[in-house]
Amino acid sequence: MFFRKPYKTTDEFYEAVERLIKLLQGHGFETESKKLHGLLHDVAWTTGSELIGELMIYLETINADLPKDLKKMKDDCHYFAKHHRRILGLK
Numbered sequence: 010m011f012f013r014k015p016y017k018t019t020d021e022f023y024e025a026v027e028r029l030i031k032l033l034q035g036h037g038f039e040t041e042s043k044k045l046h047g048l049l050h051d052v053a054w055t056t057g058s059e060l061i062g063e064l065m066i067y068l069e070t071i072n073a074d075l076p077k078d079l080k081k082m083k084d085d086c087h088y089f090a091k092h093h094r095r096i097l098g099l100k
Contacts, residue, residue, distance in 0.1 A: 012092050015085035019057060019097070022089050023049070026064060029082050036079060041071050058094070065090030 016022040026049055033042040048067060054060040068087040075083060089096060 012096050013088070014096050016089050016096075019061070019093065022061070022086065022093070025082065025086055025089075029079070029086060032079055032082065036076060038073055038075070038079075041073060061090045061093055 016025060026045060030042050030045045030049070033039075033045070044067060045064070048060070048063055052060075052063075054063070065087060068083055068090060071083055093099075
């Protein structure tokens with residue numbers, strides 16, 4: 010199965026989540042922005058995969074009427090989070 014690669018590393022993914030947080034806030038999506046920020050910065054995760062999994066779950070729940078560019082970024086982040094182990098070649 011072919012997996013697209015919106016990000017090549019977890020660092021790129023985390024940078025994209027940071028950009029998404031700022032853009033959500035800038036477009037008035039305060040609740041979504043604060044929740045993502047909290048997941049990324051305010052919780053002590055035991056593993057990176059646990060963090061990515063929690064981000065994936067929350068990204069699935071964002072149903073706000075996002076502008077097209079924000080929706081694509083959110084969808085790319087969600088896709089990477091869902092498939093990160095295969096995209097990164099991990100077992």
